[in-house]
Amino acid sequence: METLGRNIRYSMLTVAAALMFAFVSTACSNEPGPVREPVEVRGVSLNKNSLTLAVGPTETLTATITPSNATNKNVSWGSSNLSVATVSGNGLTGLVAVAPGAADGQTATITVTTGDGGKTATCVVKVDSTVGPDPGTDADLYLAGNLDSQAALWKNELEAVRLSSALSRVNSVFVSGSYVYAVGSVFDPWGQPVAALWKINDSTGSIETKYMAGSDGASAANAVFALGSDVYVVGYEYLDSSYKSVATLWKNSEPPKRLSDPNSGASGDAEALSVFVSGSDVYVVGYELVFAYGKYVATLWKNSEAPKRLGNLSSGAYGHSQANSVFVSGGDVYVAGTEYIYSPAKTAAMLWKNSDAARTLSAPNNGANGHAEAYSVCVSGSDVYVAGYETLNMKETATLWRLNGEARRLSNAPSMAYTVKAVGNDVFVLGLEEGVSRVWKNDGAYSSLQGGQAVTMFVK
Numbered sequence: 001m002e003t004l005g006r007n008i009r010y011s012m013l014t015v016a017a018a019l020m021f022a023f024v025s026t027a028c029s030n031e032p033g034p035v036r037e038p039v040e041v042r043g044v045s046l047n048k049n050s051l052t053l054a055v056g057p058t059e060t061l062t063a064t065i066t067p068s069n070a071t072n073k074n075v076s077w078g079s080s081n082l083s084v085a086t087v088s089g090n091g092l093t094g095l096v097a098v099a100p101g102a103a104d105g106q107t108a109t110i111t112v113t114t115g116d117g118g119k120t121a122t123c124v125v126k127v128d129s130t131v132g133p134d135p136g137t138d139a140d141l142y143l144a145g146n147l148d149s150q151a152a153l154w155k156n157e158l159e160a161v162r163l164s165s166a167l168s169r170v171n172s173v174f175v176s177g178s179y180v181y182a183v184g185s186v187f188d189p190w191g192q193p194v195a196a197l198w199k200i201n202d203s204t205g206s207i208e209t210k211y212m213a214g215s216d217g218a219s220a221a222n223a224v225f226a227l228g229s230d231v232y233v234v235g236y237e238y239l240d241s242s243y244k245s246v247a248t249l250w251k252n253s254e255p256p257k258r259l260s261d262p263n264s265g266a267s268g269d270a271e272a273l274s275v276f277v278s279g280s281d282v283y284v285v286g287y288e289l290v291f292a293y294g295k296y297v298a299t300l301w302k303n304s305e306a307p308k309r310l311g312n313l314s315s316g317a318y319g320h321s322q323a324n325s326v327f328v329s330g331g332d333v334y335v336a337g338t339e340y341i342y343s344p345a346k347t348a349a350m351l352w353k354n355s356d357a358a359r360t361l362s363a364p365n366n367g368a369n370g371h372a373e374a375y376s377v378c379v380s381g382s383d384v385y386v387a388g389y390e391t392l393n394m395k396e397t398a399t400l401w402r403l404n405g406e407a408r409r410l411s412n413a414p415s416m417a418y419t420v421k422a423v424g425n426d427v428f429v430l431g432l433e434e435g436v437s438r439v440w441k442n443d444g445a446y447s448s449l450q451g452g453q454a455v456t457m458f459v460k
Contacts, residue, residue: 038071041116051125053085053098055380056139056423056460058177061123063092063112074115083279083328084108085125086228088177095177099227101278102127103330104381129381130425139423140460141439143430144173144182147452151184153200154454157447163198163207170198171235175458176226178202183221183233186211195221195235195250212250219248222286227277234259234272234284247272247286247301259301260288267291270299278328285310285323285335298323298337298352310352311339318342321350329379336377336386349374349388349401361401362390370394374401380422387429389416398431398440410440421459430457 047062065073077089083101085108087094096110110123143154151168152160163170163182170184180200185193195212212219217238225232233250239262247259247270260270268289276283284301290313298310298321311321319340327334335352341364349361349372362372370391378385384403389396398415400408410417410429415438417431429440437449439457 039067039069041070041072041114041119042066044075044112044114044119044121046112046121046123048123051096051123052128053096053125054127054129054424055098055100055102058095058097061087061094061096061110061112063094063121065092065114070116072114072116076113076115078111078113079108080111081106081108081279082227083281084127085110088228096123096125097176098125098127099278101276101327101329101379104129106330129422139426139428140175141428141447142173142175142180142458142460143437143439143449143454144170144456145437145452145454146170151182151186151196151198152452153180153182153198154449154452155180155202157449160452161200161205161207163200164196164209168196170456171221172223172456173458174224174226175202175460179226180458181224181226181231183224183235185220192218193220195219195233195237197221197224197231197233197250199231212256221250222272223274225275225277230277232275232277232282234275234286236271245269245271247284247288247299249275249282249284249301259284259286260307265291269296272301273323274325276326276328281328283326283328283333285326285337287320287322296320296322298335298339298350300326300333300335300352310335310337310358312358316342323352324374325376327377327379332379334377334379334384336374336388338373338388347371347373349386349390349399351377351384351386351401351403359403361386361388361407362399368393372399375417376419378420378422378427380427383422385420385422385427387417387420387431398429398433400427400429400440411438418455419457421457423459428457428459430454 043066077087077094084106087096087110106127108125113120147160151163151170167187170182173182182198186196197210199208217240219237221233221235236245237248238245242262244262246262249257270288272284272286274285287296288299293313300308312318321339323335323337325336338347339350340347346364348364351359363369372390374386374388376387386401390399398410398417411433413434415433417429419430421428437454439446
């Protein structure tokens with residue numbers, strides 16, 4: 001105790017003397033105190049110089065700045081080709097993902113740049129569709145649809161997460177980084193739909209809701225696509241002033257973009273059903289009524305270019321057509337949809353690619369086959385997959401068409417397929433079988449949803 005007392009008294013005297021010295025020094029001099037010089041950045045490095053990824057999986061890059069006591073540690077992240085690989089920066093870490101539609105063998109360079117001095121480090125990302133989930137390891141399945149007439153989301157067959165307590169529905173789901181985006185409609189007390197975007201934190205489960213109400217009428221969101229920090233939503237708005245439904249694109253908080261012209265006397269109602277973003281190009285498909293031919297016509301909108309009519313306009317052998325899904329891979333644009341053929345009076349599942357002649361996937365001239373529709377298209381490497389249904393012997397049958405192979409019937413029961421996704425070597429199809437939502441993986445049934453109905457899927 002005595003030793004401790006002496007140490008305390010000694011410390012107090014030392015502090016008092018120091019304070020007196022500081023007071024005298026300050027009182028006798030107007031010179032400023034020493035200024036700490038900023039420590040400049042001399043370099044930056046990444047934990048990996050190369051990556052091989054498929055669509056779906058992500059990889060985290062970590063930047064290290066030298067010296068470690070540098071004053072300014074701010075960095076920025078970028079990709080040399082957003083249509084191949086994207087990066088979402090969060091300080092010294094960057095989340096890297098292969099862009100949907102990127103083809104095997106394509107590469108992009110991810111670059112981190114320091115705010116002080118512009119020092120850089122790079123990592124080359126190569127696309128390889130064979131790199132997927134480990135054999136026997138399931139990918140994450142995100143299903144969205146309706147539960148008791150309310151918008152709902154399921155992940156890996158877990159309990160549903162209700163996105164709204166009101167009458168609502170989900171039409172599309174997309175996963176990017178740590179967020180799940182779902183779009184659809186919420187119905188107001190008068191039964192009018194209002195376009196809605198739900199942003200769900202995949203880690204915490206928190207939900208943000210954004211309404212994209214029409215200016216003077218109903219609206220609906222049909223599809224969503226996220227690339228980096230940008231979120232693209234497409235659907236329609238009904239304008240009372242022109243008595244038309246207008247195909248509409250919403251991006252982040254920007255004003256809605258009218259894809260069809262509500263003031264045109266040449267066209268009528270239009271609706272956007274699918275969106276795909278590749279680099280700086282935004283592709284949207286749907287349909288528009290063309291008065292001159294009296295037809296609803298499958299239509300592709302790209303950026304600010306004039307709309308491209310995919311369906312047959314002038315031919316009297318064809319009726320209405322509709323584009324349901326778009327996918328871009330290696331510069332090629334694939335669109336799946338349906339077109340009515342007057343002889344033999346059937347709807348046919350269709351695939352349009354670039355400016356090539358339309359390809360009929362179903363067999364409308366087969367007397368045993370009936371109507372067919374294509375709802376979703378997905379490209380993986382050199383394989384093109386289209387999901388939909390074809391009526392066989394008076395029974396709608398879920399069907400997966402593979403351009404490099406034969407059509408595959410997914411069920412013998414009444415069924416249809418809504419969405420197809422490819423991850424690595426696995427192909428997942430979401431559909432409905434005898435009223436039950438079901439996912440087929442490769443050659444067989446994979447999972448089913450008990451309670452609720454899923455209409456859209458994302459695989460990560």
